[in-house]
Amino acid sequence: MKPIVVLGSGLAGYTLVRELRKLDRDVAITLVSRDSGDYYSKPMLSNALAQGKSAGALVITAAADMAVQLDFTLLQNTEVSGIDREHKQLQTSSGVIEYDRLVLALGADPIRLPLQGDAADAVVSVNDLADYAKFRGAIESITQETKHIAIIGAGLIGCEFANDLATAGYAVTIIDPTTHPLSSLMPEHAGKQLLEPLAALGVTGRFGVAVQAVDRQSTDYALTLTDGTTLHADVVLSAVGLRPRVELARSSGLAVNRGIVVDAHMRGSDASIYALGDCAEIEGRVLPYVLPIMHAARALAQVLTRKDARVDFPAMPVVVKTPAHPVVVLPVARDAIGAWRILTNDQEIKRGTKLGFFDAQNQLRGFALTGEYAAERSAMTKQLGESGI
Ligand SMILES: Cc1cc2nc3c(=O)[nH]c(=O)nc-3n(C[C@H](O)[C@H](O)[C@H](O)COP(=O)(O)OP(=O)(O)OC[C@H]3O[C@@H](n4cnc5c(N)ncnc54)[C@H](O)[C@@H]3O)c2cc1C
Missing domain, CATH: 3.30.390.120 (Enolase-like; domain 1)
Structure with a gap:
């Protein structure tokens, strides 16, 4: 019997495998990931710096141990480049894999702003453990007495990093073209209340301006803003949002909109292919947060074990990790x-x-x-x- 193949070892992929195993001890499962497959909590990435945690310390369970505990075949560091839907096969960097049913739990890519300047490629984003390790390495190697980090974007992730970095002793400037922090989540007067508590920690807010260019200087970077001013930073972090990873689905002829289009059973436009997590658009909604992923994974595990199930989302609040406010x-x-x-x-x-x-x-x-x-x-x-x- 061909296995259920899960692509992705993030919260979506692993929650699904765990839920599947609760319902069926025997079904063959293969988990394919282009990263190490180590299990970690992604929300920790934006509040671990102040706790002095390395990327290694954020690993909850190594991939090989997950494979033993949950009894699945693990293909780590394996990129999937194509889906042959007719023959139910995947083209991967480790060869061809067959599937009975396929679950796309591919996550999302950080959006890259089209910045000018000779250091636009030095702007980093943090969306997985490897990014975190790179970012932590960069901020720890700053030799200046005042270590200055510029954060582009004052949404949930930008504000969380600002709070965490400032608590860890960095001088932070957060830049956003809107009028206030968390502008997509709340109105102006509520968002602005974050400014004073963050300022008390050492965060400067620059609102109503965008970053145009990032250029290398002898010891740091110069950011040119749309109001003509310049600010200097040792490291520049971009946190301007995520875009569902849909390319693999699109190139395989699956229906794709903002995310991979699936119904309330997480089933896509091919009856053998499902999608879950940050890459999925479930009944028209992309819900890139922990609670919806867990709800959807539970329902999908039932669907895959031939039970009649659909996901119905309850009210799922999101905690923004800004202890300053x-x-x-x-x-x-x-x-x-x-x-x-x-x-x-x-x-x-x-x-x-x-x-x-x-x-x-x-x-x-x-x-x-x-x-x-x-x-x-x-x-x-x-x-x-x-x-x-
Ligand atoms: C810094 C940060 C803080 C957050 N904080 C919170 C929070 O406090 N509360 C909250 O609710 N949500 C939070 N979120 C959102 C939440 O963490 C995500 O919604 C969730 O972790 C996404 O899980 P996922 O499995 O869908 O994606 P991912 O964890 O990104 O997993 C995707 C997987 O797919 C693999 N993959 C991708 N392409 C391929 C390919 N072609 N072949 C093989 N494998 C592939 C990747 O290697 C990876 O293993 C935060 C997100 C970030 C970035």
Whole structure:
């Protein structure tokens, strides 16, 4: 019997294999990954520097041990370059592999801005363990007394790195063309509340400007901003978002939109091929966070073991790891129609903000809790109940 082949050893791939094994001890599983396949928690990448953790220390379980524990065939450091759907075969750097059913858990690529300058290629992003090792090596080799890191992008990952790097003693400048941090997750007055606590740690915010060029100087880099000013940094980190990895699916003729198009059973346009995690677009939604991936992986394990299952997402809040000013959000869809409303009353003296996003029917669809209100995550999630997002 040909195996179920899982491509990718991130949270999506490994959660699926774990859930599959709970349901079926015998089904043959092959896991293929172009990286080492070591199991780690990706969210730790943006809060491990202040704890002084090396990339090796972030590995929870080595790939070979995962293969023994979960009884699968491991093909590590193996890149998949093509899918022959007719013959159910994969072209890989380790030869041809056959599959019975195939799961694409390929993750997402960091978006690269089209920057000018002779050091545009020196801008780094951190999206896996190898990136983290490279980034940590770069910031640790800075010899200047004040070690300056520029972060392009003040979204979730940019803000988390800013908090972590500043806590670790680095001087940080965070640059974003919008008006405030976390602009895709919350309105201006809520996002701006992050500025003061981050500034107290040593983070400077440059909002309303973008980076145009990065050039090498004798001892550091010069960043030219769109307002004509220049700032200097020893290392430049880009955190401007991720794009689902869809190329393999696209070149194999699978339906692709923003992500690999799948239904509520995670089934793609080929009935033997499924997608999960950051690369997937499940019923029109790309949900690149831990909780949706775990929900979807559980449902897919059932589907693959011939049980009738579909994923129904409950309300899944996201914790932004900015301890300087805690933030919890229940993100609203990009195209959601509605308005944010302040939910605090004048009598309350807590620091922070509590906001709800209400649709045209006055239904609560999302929320943003900052500062002391972040502790109300469970109560707010309950208000949304199991109605889903
Ligand atoms: C810095 C950072 C912090 C985060 N913090 C949080 C957080 O606090 N909370 C939260 O909910 N979410 C957070 N996220 C998001 C969350 O971590 C991701 O949604 C999740 O880890 C994605 O898992 P994945 O398995 O889909 O992708 P990945 O972990 O990227 O795995 C993709 C796998 O596919 C393999 N692969 C790709 N192409 C090929 C190929 N052609 N052939 C073979 N193998 C291939 C890769 O090697 C890799 O093993 C964070 C993300 C980042 C980057």
